[in-house]
Amino acid sequence: MSYQQQNMDEFDYMAAGHEMADEIDDGGDGELGDDEFDMLTKSIDTSSALARKGLDIQGIPWDRLNISREKYRLTRLEQYKNYENIPSSGAAVDKECKAIEKGGNYYEFFHNTRLVKPTILHFQLRNLVWATSKHDVYLMSNYSVMHWSSLSGNLSEILNFSGHIAPTEKHAGSLLEGFTQTQISTLAVKENFLVAGGFQGELTCKRLDKQGVSFCTRTTHDENAITNAVEIYDSRSGELHFMAANNDCSMREYDMERFQLLNHFHFPWPVNHTSMSPDRRLIVVVGDHTDGLIVDSRNGTTIGTVVGHRDYSFASAWHPDGRMFATGNQDKTCRVWDVRNFSTPVAVLKGHIGAARSIRYSSDGQFMVVAEPADFVHVYSTSTDYKKRQEIDFFGEISGVSLSPDDESLYIGIWDRTYASLLQYNRRHTYGYIDSFL
Structure with missing residues (x-):
């Protein structure tokens, strides 16, 4: 990535739309009082039942704003500035590509939780929300890793990086002194x-079923040391491994039993994201280059290159069948490729306002979820060759998206100074669900 350590205060460069609270109007009678302002912006969750009755899914009181939702959407589409490392990359794509028509309805709104406050540290890195079950979600909120249970409605802190973090286990290569005030990217x-x-370049590993931290290491002392992405996966031997993509032009693989470095591959440019193939033989590598690489997981040798993007890429994902993979780019496209033919993408899918910053395939392979930097998450049907999609439309910067392992829940983290929240959508089934009246 471009090595600009932009914090949340610098999001004004990115988000040309105003904070939602700034749009509140009292109808021309003067400034709102503190009590009235608090009433309009206080944390109120939205259930599917309330949404069906017409309540905005984010709880935004459009009837009290000086702008309608439709007008505000048009303003955002016109004014939101997509970050580009290569000037006009998005404009070039806009001329060439049309957005796939929407109309799919695969996940339905279930709940918006405003108690959960997702945050973003670096505007280009948006993989900060992870669901480990349809009820359990982990996310970053300022310096803390938080756990949200949609079943119990309980929010708890798992790890706080604002102070001192040190490992409680001893492993070779671990920094026993740990870290202080770690900024989690x-x-x-x-x-x-x-x-x-x-x-x-810090890496901190924790077993969620044990107290304390298992392992701490600093991967590099390079000036451009930011850790851009991490992926945890089962290795070919069945052991759990993880790999880290770093701005020092490297990808590193570790085991999660002894936390030892297994592979260290070097590339010509900063690595922004990597994805291991389902058979664990290939790795998609994307970064500060228009091309994407397919490398051998055993030795890091490049065996293929995909060409077509016009800017830098920050997202990638494999279809569970191991034949297709996708890359997400700042040129506002997600491109789908077939490993049997690298020459031409299977599909070029264009977003509305910004880069494709996160990509997730469902475990059953039926859907691919693509998140823009803000406002839009797209769910594509793979069975229709990506020609049909559902568009999830809201307002706010996206901290991450995650499908639960059983594909039943889709979570979207929203960072906004006023309306930060966690959106939950549930998989639609032909038999439907009975809403709780509690």
């Missing part, structure tokens, strides 16, 4: 394991 959670990556 990326996160991954799978089963009972959590890995957090930091701005200075």
